Amino acid sequence: MTSEDTGDGDEADGQRPTDGTETGGAAAVRLDGPETLLADERARPRATGVPDGTTVVVDLTATDHTGQTWRASRRYRPVDGAVDLAAHDPVDADETDPSPAGLAWALAPVDGDPVRFPTAPHGDHERRYRAVVRDEAGREVATATTTTTVVHERGVTHRHVGGGEDADDGDEPSERSGRSDGGAGTSGPSETPVEPPTGHCYSPTGDGPHPAVVLCHGSGGVPLRRHAALLASRGYVAFALQYLGVDDLPETPVEVPLSVPRRAVRWLRAHPATTGSVGLYGVSMGGQLAALLASEPDVSVDAVVVDSGSLHVFPAGGDTAPWTRDGEPVATTAVPDAPPDRFASSTGGASDRRTAFHAMVAATDRERRRAATISAEQIRTPVLWLSGTDDATWPATAAGEALLARCDARDVTFPVDHRVYHDAGHAFGPPGLPTTWRPAGPDDRVARGGTPGAHAAGRQTAWAATRTWFDDALR
Known part of the structure; x- marks a missing residue:
C-alpha cells in the first residue's frame, strides 16, 4: 500500500564533550556531539546548561575536499536548559525546514550559489558546530563548540x-x-x-x-x-x-x-x-x-x-x-x-x-x-x-x-x-x-x-x- 514514511535513521552513539569553553562567566554551557558519525546516522549535537530566557544560535561549518567552505545557521530556544538539534525545531524555521533534522541539509557554500556537495569518492568531511547563547537584549552570554567527522565507511x-x-x-x-x-x-x-x-x-x-x-x-x-x-x-x-x-x-x-x-x-x-x-x-x-x-x-x-x-x-x-x-x-x-x-x-x-x-x-x-x-x-x-x-x-x-x-x-x-x-x-x-x-x-x-x-x-x-x-x- 502507499504510505508516507515517518521513520528516522539511526542515532549516533557516544556524545563527546565540548572542545570549546563557555564565555561570559555566568553560564556553564556545554555543546556535546559524537566524535565520528556514519553519514546515515542522525547527529545529535546538544547544548546543555543554557539559561532560561536566552536564545541559542547554532552555526555549522564544513569544508569539502576542494577546500570550499559551507555554512548553515539556525536559532533555537532552550527546553529545560537544553537545545537538541535532532529534537527541537529552530525558531527561525520556515515551512520548508524539515522538522527536526539538524543543520547538515541546510549547508550552502559561503561563496557562490548552492551546488551539490562534492565527494571524493564518498563525501567524508568535518562538521564544526558553534553555539552562541544570547540574552533577551541580544548580548552574548556564552559560546561552546564541538567537531564531528562524518564518514561513509566503518569496518x-x-x-x-x-x-x-x-x-x-x-x-x-x-x-x-x-x-x-x-x-x-x-x-x-x-x-x-x-x-x-x-x-x-x-x-x-x-x-x-x-x-x-x-x-x-x-x-x-x-x-x-x-x-x-x-x-x-x-x-x-x-x-x-x-x-x-x-x-x-x-x-x-x-x-x-x-x-x-x-x-x-x-x-x-x-x-x-x-x-x-x-x-x-x-x-x-x-x-x-x-x-x-x-x-x-x-x-x-x-x-x-x-x-x-x-x-x-x-x-x-x-x-x-x-x-x-x-x-x-x-x-x-x-x-x-x-x-x-x-x-x-x-x-x-x-x-x-x-x-x-x-x-x-x-x-x-x-x-x-x-x-x-x-x-x-x-x-x-x-x-x-x-x-x-x-x-x-x-x-x-x-x-x-x-x-x-x-x-x-x-x-x-x-x-x-x-x-x-x-x-x-x-x-x-x-x-x-x-x-x-x-x-x-x-x-x-x-x-x-x-x-x-x-x-x-x-x-x-x-x-x-x-x-x-x-x-x-x-x-
Missing part, C-alpha cells in the same frame, strides 16, 4: 573489480571524470566461476558470510559508491556496478545488455563470501533497470528497492532502446509526433521533463505500451518503490502507483510497498549531504525537483526504509 574493505573509469559520485550523479584506482583493498569477492562486470565491491571486515546487494547507477554513469560503502558498514557485501562507459559499453544508456547486471547478481550469489541472498537497488534509470532485471525469468533476486524509477521503458534517444535482451532491443514507448518544445517546461532554470514522459505514454498504442511496461507480476520478490511527488525528471510517483495497481489486480503474493515523500524530488540515496541546491543545480540540464527541506526529510526516512527492507528480506 569496510574496498576493491575495484574489472577495468574502466571511476569518479566522484556527488550527490546525485550527473557526470563522470577521473580514473579507477585499479583495485584498492584485498578483501571481498574476487574469483568465482562467474566473471564479474566492472564496479566497486565493498565488504565488511567481520566474519562472514554476508548478504549482498547490487547497486545500479543512473544515466550519469557514475557508480553508487557512497551507497555501497554505507551498506557494507551495515554488514552487506555491496557491489556498485558500473554499466556505462567501460568494457566497450556505451557512454549513455543506449542498448546496454541486460547480461551485464545479470552477471553481477550471479557473481555475488555464487561467491562464498556471501550468504547467497542478493538484493537489487537502483536509482533513476538504474531504478528502471533494477525493476526490469528483477522481472526477467532467468534472474533470481531476494529483494528490490527502486529509488525514483520508471515502470515504463522509455526510449533513450529517438526510438533507441536503453537495454537489450539477448542482443535484441527491449520494447519502449513511442516518441510523440510533436515539436521538441511542445512539452517543455522549466524548474529552477533546468528542463522539467515529467510532462514529456506522460506524453510518451499517451502517444503509445495499447499493444506497444503493454510490451514497454515492466511486468510487475513477474518480479516475484519483495519490492520497495520510493518516489517524491515533486520529481521533475520523470513521473516516479505515478509509476509507483501503477505498480501497486498491477500487483493488486493480479493478487501477487510478494510484499510490495510504495513510499511517497511529499514535495521531495528525484533520487534519494543516503542522507548526510546538503540539499540546498534543489530543485536544480546551476549547471543542471534536467531538473531534479523537490524543496531542499522536504527532500532532506524524505532522504533520511527513505534510506532508513531501504535498509529495513533489505534487512527483513536478506538476513
Whole structure:
C-alpha cells in the first residue's frame, strides 16, 4: 500500500564533550556531539546548561575536499536548559525546514550559489558546530563548540573489480571524470566461476558470510559508491556496478545488455563470501533497470528497492532502446509526433521533463505500451518503490502507483510497498549531504525537483526504509 514514511535513521552513539569553553562567566554551557558519525546516522549535537530566557544560535561549518567552505545557521530556544538539534525545531524555521533534522541539509557554500556537495569518492568531511547563547537584549552570554567527522565507511574493505573509469559520485550523479584506482583493498569477492562486470565491491571486515546487494547507477554513469560503502558498514557485501562507459559499453544508456547486471547478481550469489541472498537497488534509470532485471525469468533476486524509477521503458534517444535482451532491443514507448518544445517546461532554470514522459505514454498504442511496461507480476520478490511527488525528471510517483495497481489486480503474493515523500524530488540515496541546491543545480540540464527541506526529510526516512527492507528480506 502507499504510505508516507515517518521513520528516522539511526542515532549516533557516544556524545563527546565540548572542545570549546563557555564565555561570559555566568553560564556553564556545554555543546556535546559524537566524535565520528556514519553519514546515515542522525547527529545529535546538544547544548546543555543554557539559561532560561536566552536564545541559542547554532552555526555549522564544513569544508569539502576542494577546500570550499559551507555554512548553515539556525536559532533555537532552550527546553529545560537544553537545545537538541535532532529534537527541537529552530525558531527561525520556515515551512520548508524539515522538522527536526539538524543543520547538515541546510549547508550552502559561503561563496557562490548552492551546488551539490562534492565527494571524493564518498563525501567524508568535518562538521564544526558553534553555539552562541544570547540574552533577551541580544548580548552574548556564552559560546561552546564541538567537531564531528562524518564518514561513509566503518569496518569496510574496498576493491575495484574489472577495468574502466571511476569518479566522484556527488550527490546525485550527473557526470563522470577521473580514473579507477585499479583495485584498492584485498578483501571481498574476487574469483568465482562467474566473471564479474566492472564496479566497486565493498565488504565488511567481520566474519562472514554476508548478504549482498547490487547497486545500479543512473544515466550519469557514475557508480553508487557512497551507497555501497554505507551498506557494507551495515554488514552487506555491496557491489556498485558500473554499466556505462567501460568494457566497450556505451557512454549513455543506449542498448546496454541486460547480461551485464545479470552477471553481477550471479557473481555475488555464487561467491562464498556471501550468504547467497542478493538484493537489487537502483536509482533513476538504474531504478528502471533494477525493476526490469528483477522481472526477467532467468534472474533470481531476494529483494528490490527502486529509488525514483520508471515502470515504463522509455526510449533513450529517438526510438533507441536503453537495454537489450539477448542482443535484441527491449520494447519502449513511442516518441510523440510533436515539436521538441511542445512539452517543455522549466524548474529552477533546468528542463522539467515529467510532462514529456506522460506524453510518451499517451502517444503509445495499447499493444506497444503493454510490451514497454515492466511486468510487475513477474518480479516475484519483495519490492520497495520510493518516489517524491515533486520529481521533475520523470513521473516516479505515478509509476509507483501503477505498480501497486498491477500487483493488486493480479493478487501477487510478494510484499510490495510504495513510499511517497511529499514535495521531495528525484533520487534519494543516503542522507548526510546538503540539499540546498534543489530543485536544480546551476549547471543542471534536467531538473531534479523537490524543496531542499522536504527532500532532506524524505532522504533520511527513505534510506532508513531501504535498509529495513533489505534487512527483513536478506538476513
